[in-house]
Amino acid sequence: MEWLANLFGSYWPGVELTGWTLIKIVAIVAPLMGAVAYLTLAERKVIGYMQVRIGPNRVGYFGLLQPLADGIKLLFKEVVLPTAANKGLFLLGPVLAIAPAFAAWAVVPFDMNMVLADVDAGLLYILAMTSVAVYGVIIAGWASNSKYAFLGAMRSAAQIVSYEIAMGFALVGVLMCANSLNLGKIVMGQSGGLLHWYFLPLFPLFVVYFISAVAETNRAPFDVAEGESEIVAGFHVEYSGMAFAVFFLAEYANMILVSMLAALMFLGGWLSPVTFIPDSFLWLLAKVGFLLFLFLWFRATFPRYRYDQIMRLGWKVFIPITIVWIVFIGGMMQTPWAYLFH
Amino acid sequence: MTFFGLHFQDIVFYTLAAILLFAGLRVITTRNPVYAALYLVLAFFTAAGIWLLLEAEFLAIVLVLVYVGAVMVLFLFVVMMLDINLDRLREGFWSALPVALPVGGLMSVEMMMIVGVRNFGVDKVAAPAAHPAGYSNTAELGRVLYTDYLLPFELASVVLLVAIVAAIALTLRDRKDSKSMDPAKQVLAKKADRIRIVKMQPEVEKTTTSDSAEEAK
Numbered sequence: 001m002e003w004l005a006n007l008f009g010s011y012w013p014g015v016e017l018t019g020w021t022l023i024k025i026v027a028i029v030a031p032l033m034g035a036v037a038y039l040t041l042a043e044r045k046v047i048g049y050m051q052v053r054i055g056p057n058r059v060g061y062f063g064l065l066q067p068l069a070d071g072i073k074l075l076f077k078e079v080v081l082p083t084a085a086n087k088g089l090f091l092l093g094p095v096l097a098i099a100p101a102f103a104a105w106a107v108v109p110f111d112m113n114m115v116l117a118d119v120d121a122g123l124l125y126i127l128a129m130t131s132v133a134v135y136g137v138i139i140a141g142w143a144s145n146s147k148y149a150f151l152g153a154m155r156s157a158a159q160i161v162s163y164e165i166a167m168g169f170a171l172v173g174v175l176m177c178a179n180s181l182n183l184g185k186i187v188m189g190q191s192g193g194l195l196h197w198y199f200l201p202l203f204p205l206f207v208v209y210f211i212s213a214v215a216e217t218n219r220a221p222f223d224v225a226e227g228e229s230e231i232v233a234g235f236h237v238e239y240s241g242m243a244f245a246v247f248f249l250a251e252y253a254n255m256i257l258v259s260m261l262a263a264l265m266f267l268g269g270w271l272s273p274v275t276f277i278p279d280s281f282l283w284l285l286a287k288v289g290f291l292l293f294l295f296l297w298f299r300a301t302f303p304r305y306r307y308d309q310i311m312r313l314g315w316k317v318f319i320p321i322t323i324v325w326i327v328f329i330g331g332m333m334q335t336p337w338a339y340l341f342h
Numbered sequence: 343m344t345f346f347g348l349h350f351q352d353i354v355f356y357t358l359a360a361i362l363l364f365a366g367l368r369v370i371t372t373r374n375p376v377y378a379a380l381y382l383v384l385a386f387f388t389a390a391g392i393w394l395l396l397e398a399e400f401l402a403i404v405l406v407l408v409y410v411g412a413v414m415v416l417f418l419f420v421v422m423m424l425d426i427n428l429d430r431l432r433e434g435f436w437s438a439l440p441v442a443l444p445v446g447g448l449m450s451v452e453m454m455m456i457v458g459v460r461n462f463g464v465d466k467v468a469a470p471a472a473h474p475a476g477y478s479n480t481a482e483l484g485r486v487l488y489t490d491y492l493l494p495f496e497l498a499s500v501v502l503l504v505a506i507v508a509a510i511a512l513t514l515r516d517r518k519d520s521k522s523m524d525p526a527k528q529v530l531a532k533k534a535d536r537i538r539i540v541k542m543q544p545e546v547e548k549t550t551t552s553d554s555a556e557e558a559k
Contacts, residue, residue, distance in 0.1 A: 014350070089380075119399070120399070120479070120480060121400055121403055121479075121480050124400070124404065124407065125403055127411075128403045128404075128406040128410075128411060131410070131412065134411070134415055135383070135415070135418075138415065138418055138422070142376065142418075142422050150422075154419070154422075154423075157415055157418075157419055158419075160415075161412060161416070164412070181480055308522070309525075
């Protein structure tokens with residue numbers, strides 16, 4: 001360390017800060033990539049057992065090396081560029097899909113004071129980043145110069161923009177309870193055991209948030225953007241090899257992100273449900289794991305929504321519910337029962 | 343910490359400003375409307391970066407959230423679906439130029455007189471003082487909006503609400519041949535409304551039974 005400091009001279013504080021930040025970023029992104037890889041395996045296994053199949057079981061014990069095999073296979077596949085595609089934007093699409101999915105993790109706290117950037121407006125930052133993710137889909141769909149891809153992109157853009165509003169309103173309820181946009185403070189506002197977590201006073205908002213999250217990530221039963229039986233695979237139909245894999249990674253990273261947010265904002269984050277067991281990062285992992293299991297469970301259970309039903313659910317059901325509940329919370333906060341909503 | 347006599351913040355500012363100017367220029371010079379919309383997205387993003395340098399993190403993030411995340415998505419949506427013929431758009435360029443040039447020039451001169459160096463120079467507007475680490479821009483903005491500026495804020499929201507209602511009222515047309523269904527009616531539909539169960543006698547194979555009866559005799 002000493003000789004490094006001498007080498008950089010007066011620039012050392014900046015270099016040291018950059019170095020540490022880079023190390024922290026790797027410490028977040030590397031496990032995240034692992035989680036994404038094994039979420040794909042978990043999905044195939046869980047859905048397999050729900051359909052009375054075994055799922056992948058050939059590569060490694062219980063198919064544990066299957067994600068690695070898939071990754072290597074995709075890595076060696078050719079990335080086909082369609083002749084009539086817009087080359088620059090075609091390659092920019094996957095990048096724009098995955099960059100926000102990872103950038104949002106900068107403000108996610110994992111434990112008390114265990115966060116890369118303790119931003120005061122952290123929740124707004126995450127909302128901004130997730131709203132940018134739609135560009136990857138739109139650009140990919142347009143640059144592919146293919147009807148199916150374009151239809152998929154249009155569907156996806158409309159869906160993401162609609163459900164973002166319901167999601168944002170659901171978060172307004174959390175802000176009203178927590179009095180802060182800082183994710184760490186929102187979690188600490190729920191301390192005191194299971195009964196103090198926000199999912200109880202904000203139950204309708206929690207349900208709306210989670211369903212909107214499923215729609216935002218284009219997962220079944222809201223996966224009309226890919227709709228393999230109608231528009232073959234939607235926006236990424238022209239992508240192959242790693243370019244396709246990047247879209248895949250982005251979708252699963254987004255799933256983990258929205259589950260993480262739901263766990264932090266409604267289920268008390270790393271706080272333990274009972275006060276005599278200490279709070280720990282493991283609680284957060286368990287909650288996120290449970291919410292991710294719900295994603296897989298939904299996919300194995302529900303048939304796909306029709307497009308007009310999706311739009312109706314978002315605009316005519318979820319947005320009114322959230323607005324009514326926000327007004328209700330605001331009213332309750334002026335009454336003696338205000339303590340129930342803090 | 344300085345690099346070649348420039349502070350780190352200055353370097354960030356000049357980089358962002360250069361990208362912003364380039365993107366803004368490309369918005370009006372590029373031939374493809376989709377590219378123009380994407381350059382506008384880049385311009386918004388870099389503008390948000392410059393606001394972050396001013397410690398206005400709430401405004402910066404909201405700029406990205408609203409303009410990049412919602413408004414520009416709808417823009418792109420429309421631009422991608424339209425079949426825009428650029429030659430048709432450029433047809434009247436030379437005939438409109440004698441009028442457009444003085445009008446445009448006058449507007450730029452007026453703008454420069456108001457927001458130029460004379461009124462907004464470095465000597466006129468001091469740099470904002472750096473805030474302590476715990477300072478929350480968001481909370482401060484919220485307090486000011488809902489106390490000192492409550493009335494203008496509410497007025498603005500009412501104007502926006504009227505605009506929303508007007509826009510919907512103007513564009514909402516009920517098509518006579520629309521086949522849209524009322525979901526409430528769909529949910530209320532009972533099995534009895536759709537299916538009629540008819541009681542029927544089971545078909546008994548009489549011949550075989552009589553045959554076996556005769557055989558038994």
